[in-house]
Amino acid sequence: AQSVTQLDSQVPVFEEAPVELRCNYSSSVSVYLFWYVQYPNQGLQLLLKYLSGSTLVKGINGFEAEFNKSQTSFHLRKPSVHISDTAEYFCAVTPFSGSARQLTFGSGTQLTVLP
Amino acid sequence: DGGITQSPKYLFRKEGQNVTLSCEQNLNHDAMYWYRQDPGQGLRLIYYSQIVNDFQKGDIAEGYSVSREKKESFPLTVTSAQKNPTAFYLCASSLQGNTEAFFGQGTRLTVV
Numbered sequence: 001a002q003s004v005t006q007l008d009s010q011v012p013v014f015e016e017a018p019v020e021l022r023c024n025y026s027s028s029v030s031v032y033l034f035w036y037v038q039y040p041n042q043g044l045q046l047l048l049k050y051l052s053g054s055t056l057v058k059g060i061n062g063f064e065a066e067f068n069k070s071q072t073s074f075h076l077r078k079p080s081v082h083i084s085d086t087a088e089y090f091c092a093v094t095p096f097s098g099s100a101r102q103l104t105f106g107s108g109t110q111l112t113v114l115p
Numbered sequence: 116d117g118g119i120t121q122s123p124k125y126l127f128r129k130e131g132q133n134v135t136l137s138c139e140q141n142l143n144h145d146a147m148y149w150y151r152q153d154p155g156q157g158l159r160l161i162y163y164s165q166i167v168n169d170f171q172k173g174d175i176a177e178g179y180s181v182s183r184e185k186k187e188s189f190p191l192t193v194t195s196a197q198k199n200p201t202a203f204y205l206c207a208s209s210l211q212g213n214t215e216a217f218f219g220q221g222t223r224l225t226v227v
Contacts, residue, residue, distance in 0.1 A: 103148075
């Protein structure tokens with residue numbers, strides 16, 4: 001079984017400031033890791049994913065994340081945020097094995113970018 | 116355009132009534148999923164299906180039922196046995212062997 005913990009439920013930040021959204025996971029098997037973004041009353045859009053290889057992955061909209069296996073973390077970062085980044089962000093994992101991609105999600109982090 | 120279509124976007128029902136949420140995809144994906152989203156709880160898996168005429172329970176299947184008669188379609192029925200059905204429901208799909216799941220725009224169900 002897997003579990004995902006997003007350490008901050010709400011993160012307010014001023015425009016053009018850097019931001020880090022924290023994610024820790026627990027799993028008895030190897031997993032793929034994802035960050036999704038959700039705008040109000042919409043579905044989820046994939047920001048980035050870690051499958052293997054380089055632990056620093058780059059995604060859309062200037063976001064990046066770093067996989068740390070020893071700390072079982074996958075924190076999301078952006079060096080300079082914009083008003084349009086205001087949304088809810090979800091960290092998720094899925095096991096390597098199996099053909100289905102059922103995801104285990106964290107509880108989400110609401111990022112609010114202030115002018 | 117290829118994608119996942121959920122309908123309707125908003126749905127209101129009286130308590131005790133069954134209601135069916137539609138999910139259709141034209142991505143030729145093998146697997147489809149239903150998630151429930153509640154504020155502060157993230158998304159939780161209700162059911163998923165890897166092939167036609169087969170599906171498996173997720174973490175919170177009680178009070179829900181699904182069918183997979185066609186590859187493109189995976190409707191979810193919220194039955195009267197579901198004690199707290201008001202939520203945002205998201206459908207997703209993925210291609211076998213692929214790592215990514217794609218999501219629909221969701222259906223917000225309100226039971227009064």
